[in-house]
Amino acid sequence: MGFSDYRTALVTGASSGIGAATVRRLCAEGMEVHALARDARRLARLSAETGCRVCEIDVNDLGAVKQLAALVAFDILINNAGQSRRGTILEMAPDDVDTLVDVNLRAVLHLTRLIVPGMASRDRGHVVNISSIAGHYAFGENATTFNSSVAYHATKAGIHSLSQQLRVDLYGTRVRVTEISLGRVATSIFQNQNAVENPDARFVAGFETLQSEDIADAIAFAVGAPTPMNVAMIEVIPTFQVVGGLQFARRSEAAPVQDMTTGADNA
Template identity: 80%
Template sequence: MGFADFRTALVTGASSGIGAATVRRLCAEGLEVYAVARDEGRLAALSAETGCRACAVDVNDLGALTQLAGSAEFDVLVNNAGQSRRSNILDTAPDDVDTLVDVNLRAVLHLTRVIVPGMAKRDRGHVVNISSIAGHYAFGENATTFNSSVAYHATKAGIHSLSRQLRVDLFGTRVRVTEVSPGRVATGIFQNPDVGGGGNDRFVGAFETLQPEDIADAIAFAVGSPMRMNVAMLEVIPIFQVVGDLRFARRTEAAQQTEIKKRS
């Protein structure tokens, strides 16, 4: 199994949610896990619970990431850290665009750039990128999910593209790349006021929702698979969630909307 070939792992966004659940699962599999996040208090508690190495690092700090990458030979990299905002391209704030690109995409590219070459040189390793169904599907405002921003969708689509290209770049090595694309998961993102009013009760309480441990189990399945096998992509959604949104407007409705916009 894959776990028998690996000794160390690095997990970003590790202080809560999917990241913390992944740290717990990988530690339980016997790996030495470097848990990366900004919240020192939560990391300390997680370290006391699991024995992981707490690394209070901002993923936007390239110098700190580079130093961390050189502190160990990482066999498993889980790019999990991410943020979301609520808006569309018509009203997205400049700061939101910058934050989402920096955290969701730029940090992943840099961390991959400084860690994966070592995996390739050792001919051993596994990269797990956490994307989102938002990177594959467009959501309308009437969708029964949070109306995440176009920048969020774009960054997660970038993670999907990165995962596919990384497999090409690593062809001929025994370094595997897995993209895990979750649907709705009961994490702190739904309690973020920037995502939309109502918080956890609105987006999680009334629905059948995945738990962070479900995604950690999916990651463990991929990492623990036989070395002859690469789980390229896992789309993991709740049993009562379906993706895709096809809508049509009647000509009269479209004309009415146009007239309303002209008057406003």
């Protein structure tokens, strides 16, 4: 199995960054690629360039997604669409929590339940879930180098768990599941290098970051693998980036412990 055995693919978050690079890569393999995103103008340009099919759909529009899944028998599903927010759980806005859960997790679950049963019945298919090292490691504020939040970490951990369980649910079929866990990638979040206009530019300027094409190549490697080989997980990080690490706050840096009964600080 590989590209020659697959005919159709659906890529979410396809209008820019990793999604657009993946559309280009799969189209170059001669596949019929459906590019799903909300930005009609960018999708039109991508279609003119690659010949992909435009799907101007919000991943949270369950009716539209359900209709698309009923119309096309997809051999490949690339769950790439995602959003990020900054902030600890102590300061996150309710709307930010809802957006991250809706886009990063809920939409992926619905796309999977709508498309994967058809793959299983045909005994052919590949699901690629784009996750993040944020789903596997905890980062401190100074170490994160991401525009991330606790809710973002939680949703990406959910994608990791989904990928693991999906392989169990598909046991005995030739439907493969790949999780690609990313480190720092120079996607649209960081495209503006002007630190005055975009404070997140400091996470890219001066660093060797991965490019969207690097991730598209990783996807192509997993999808193009022979039938007996399921590339279950790839962790893709820049050579100069390391994950993990230990942080230990000095006593003077630690927040005072408050006595909840009296309101007094017990530092």
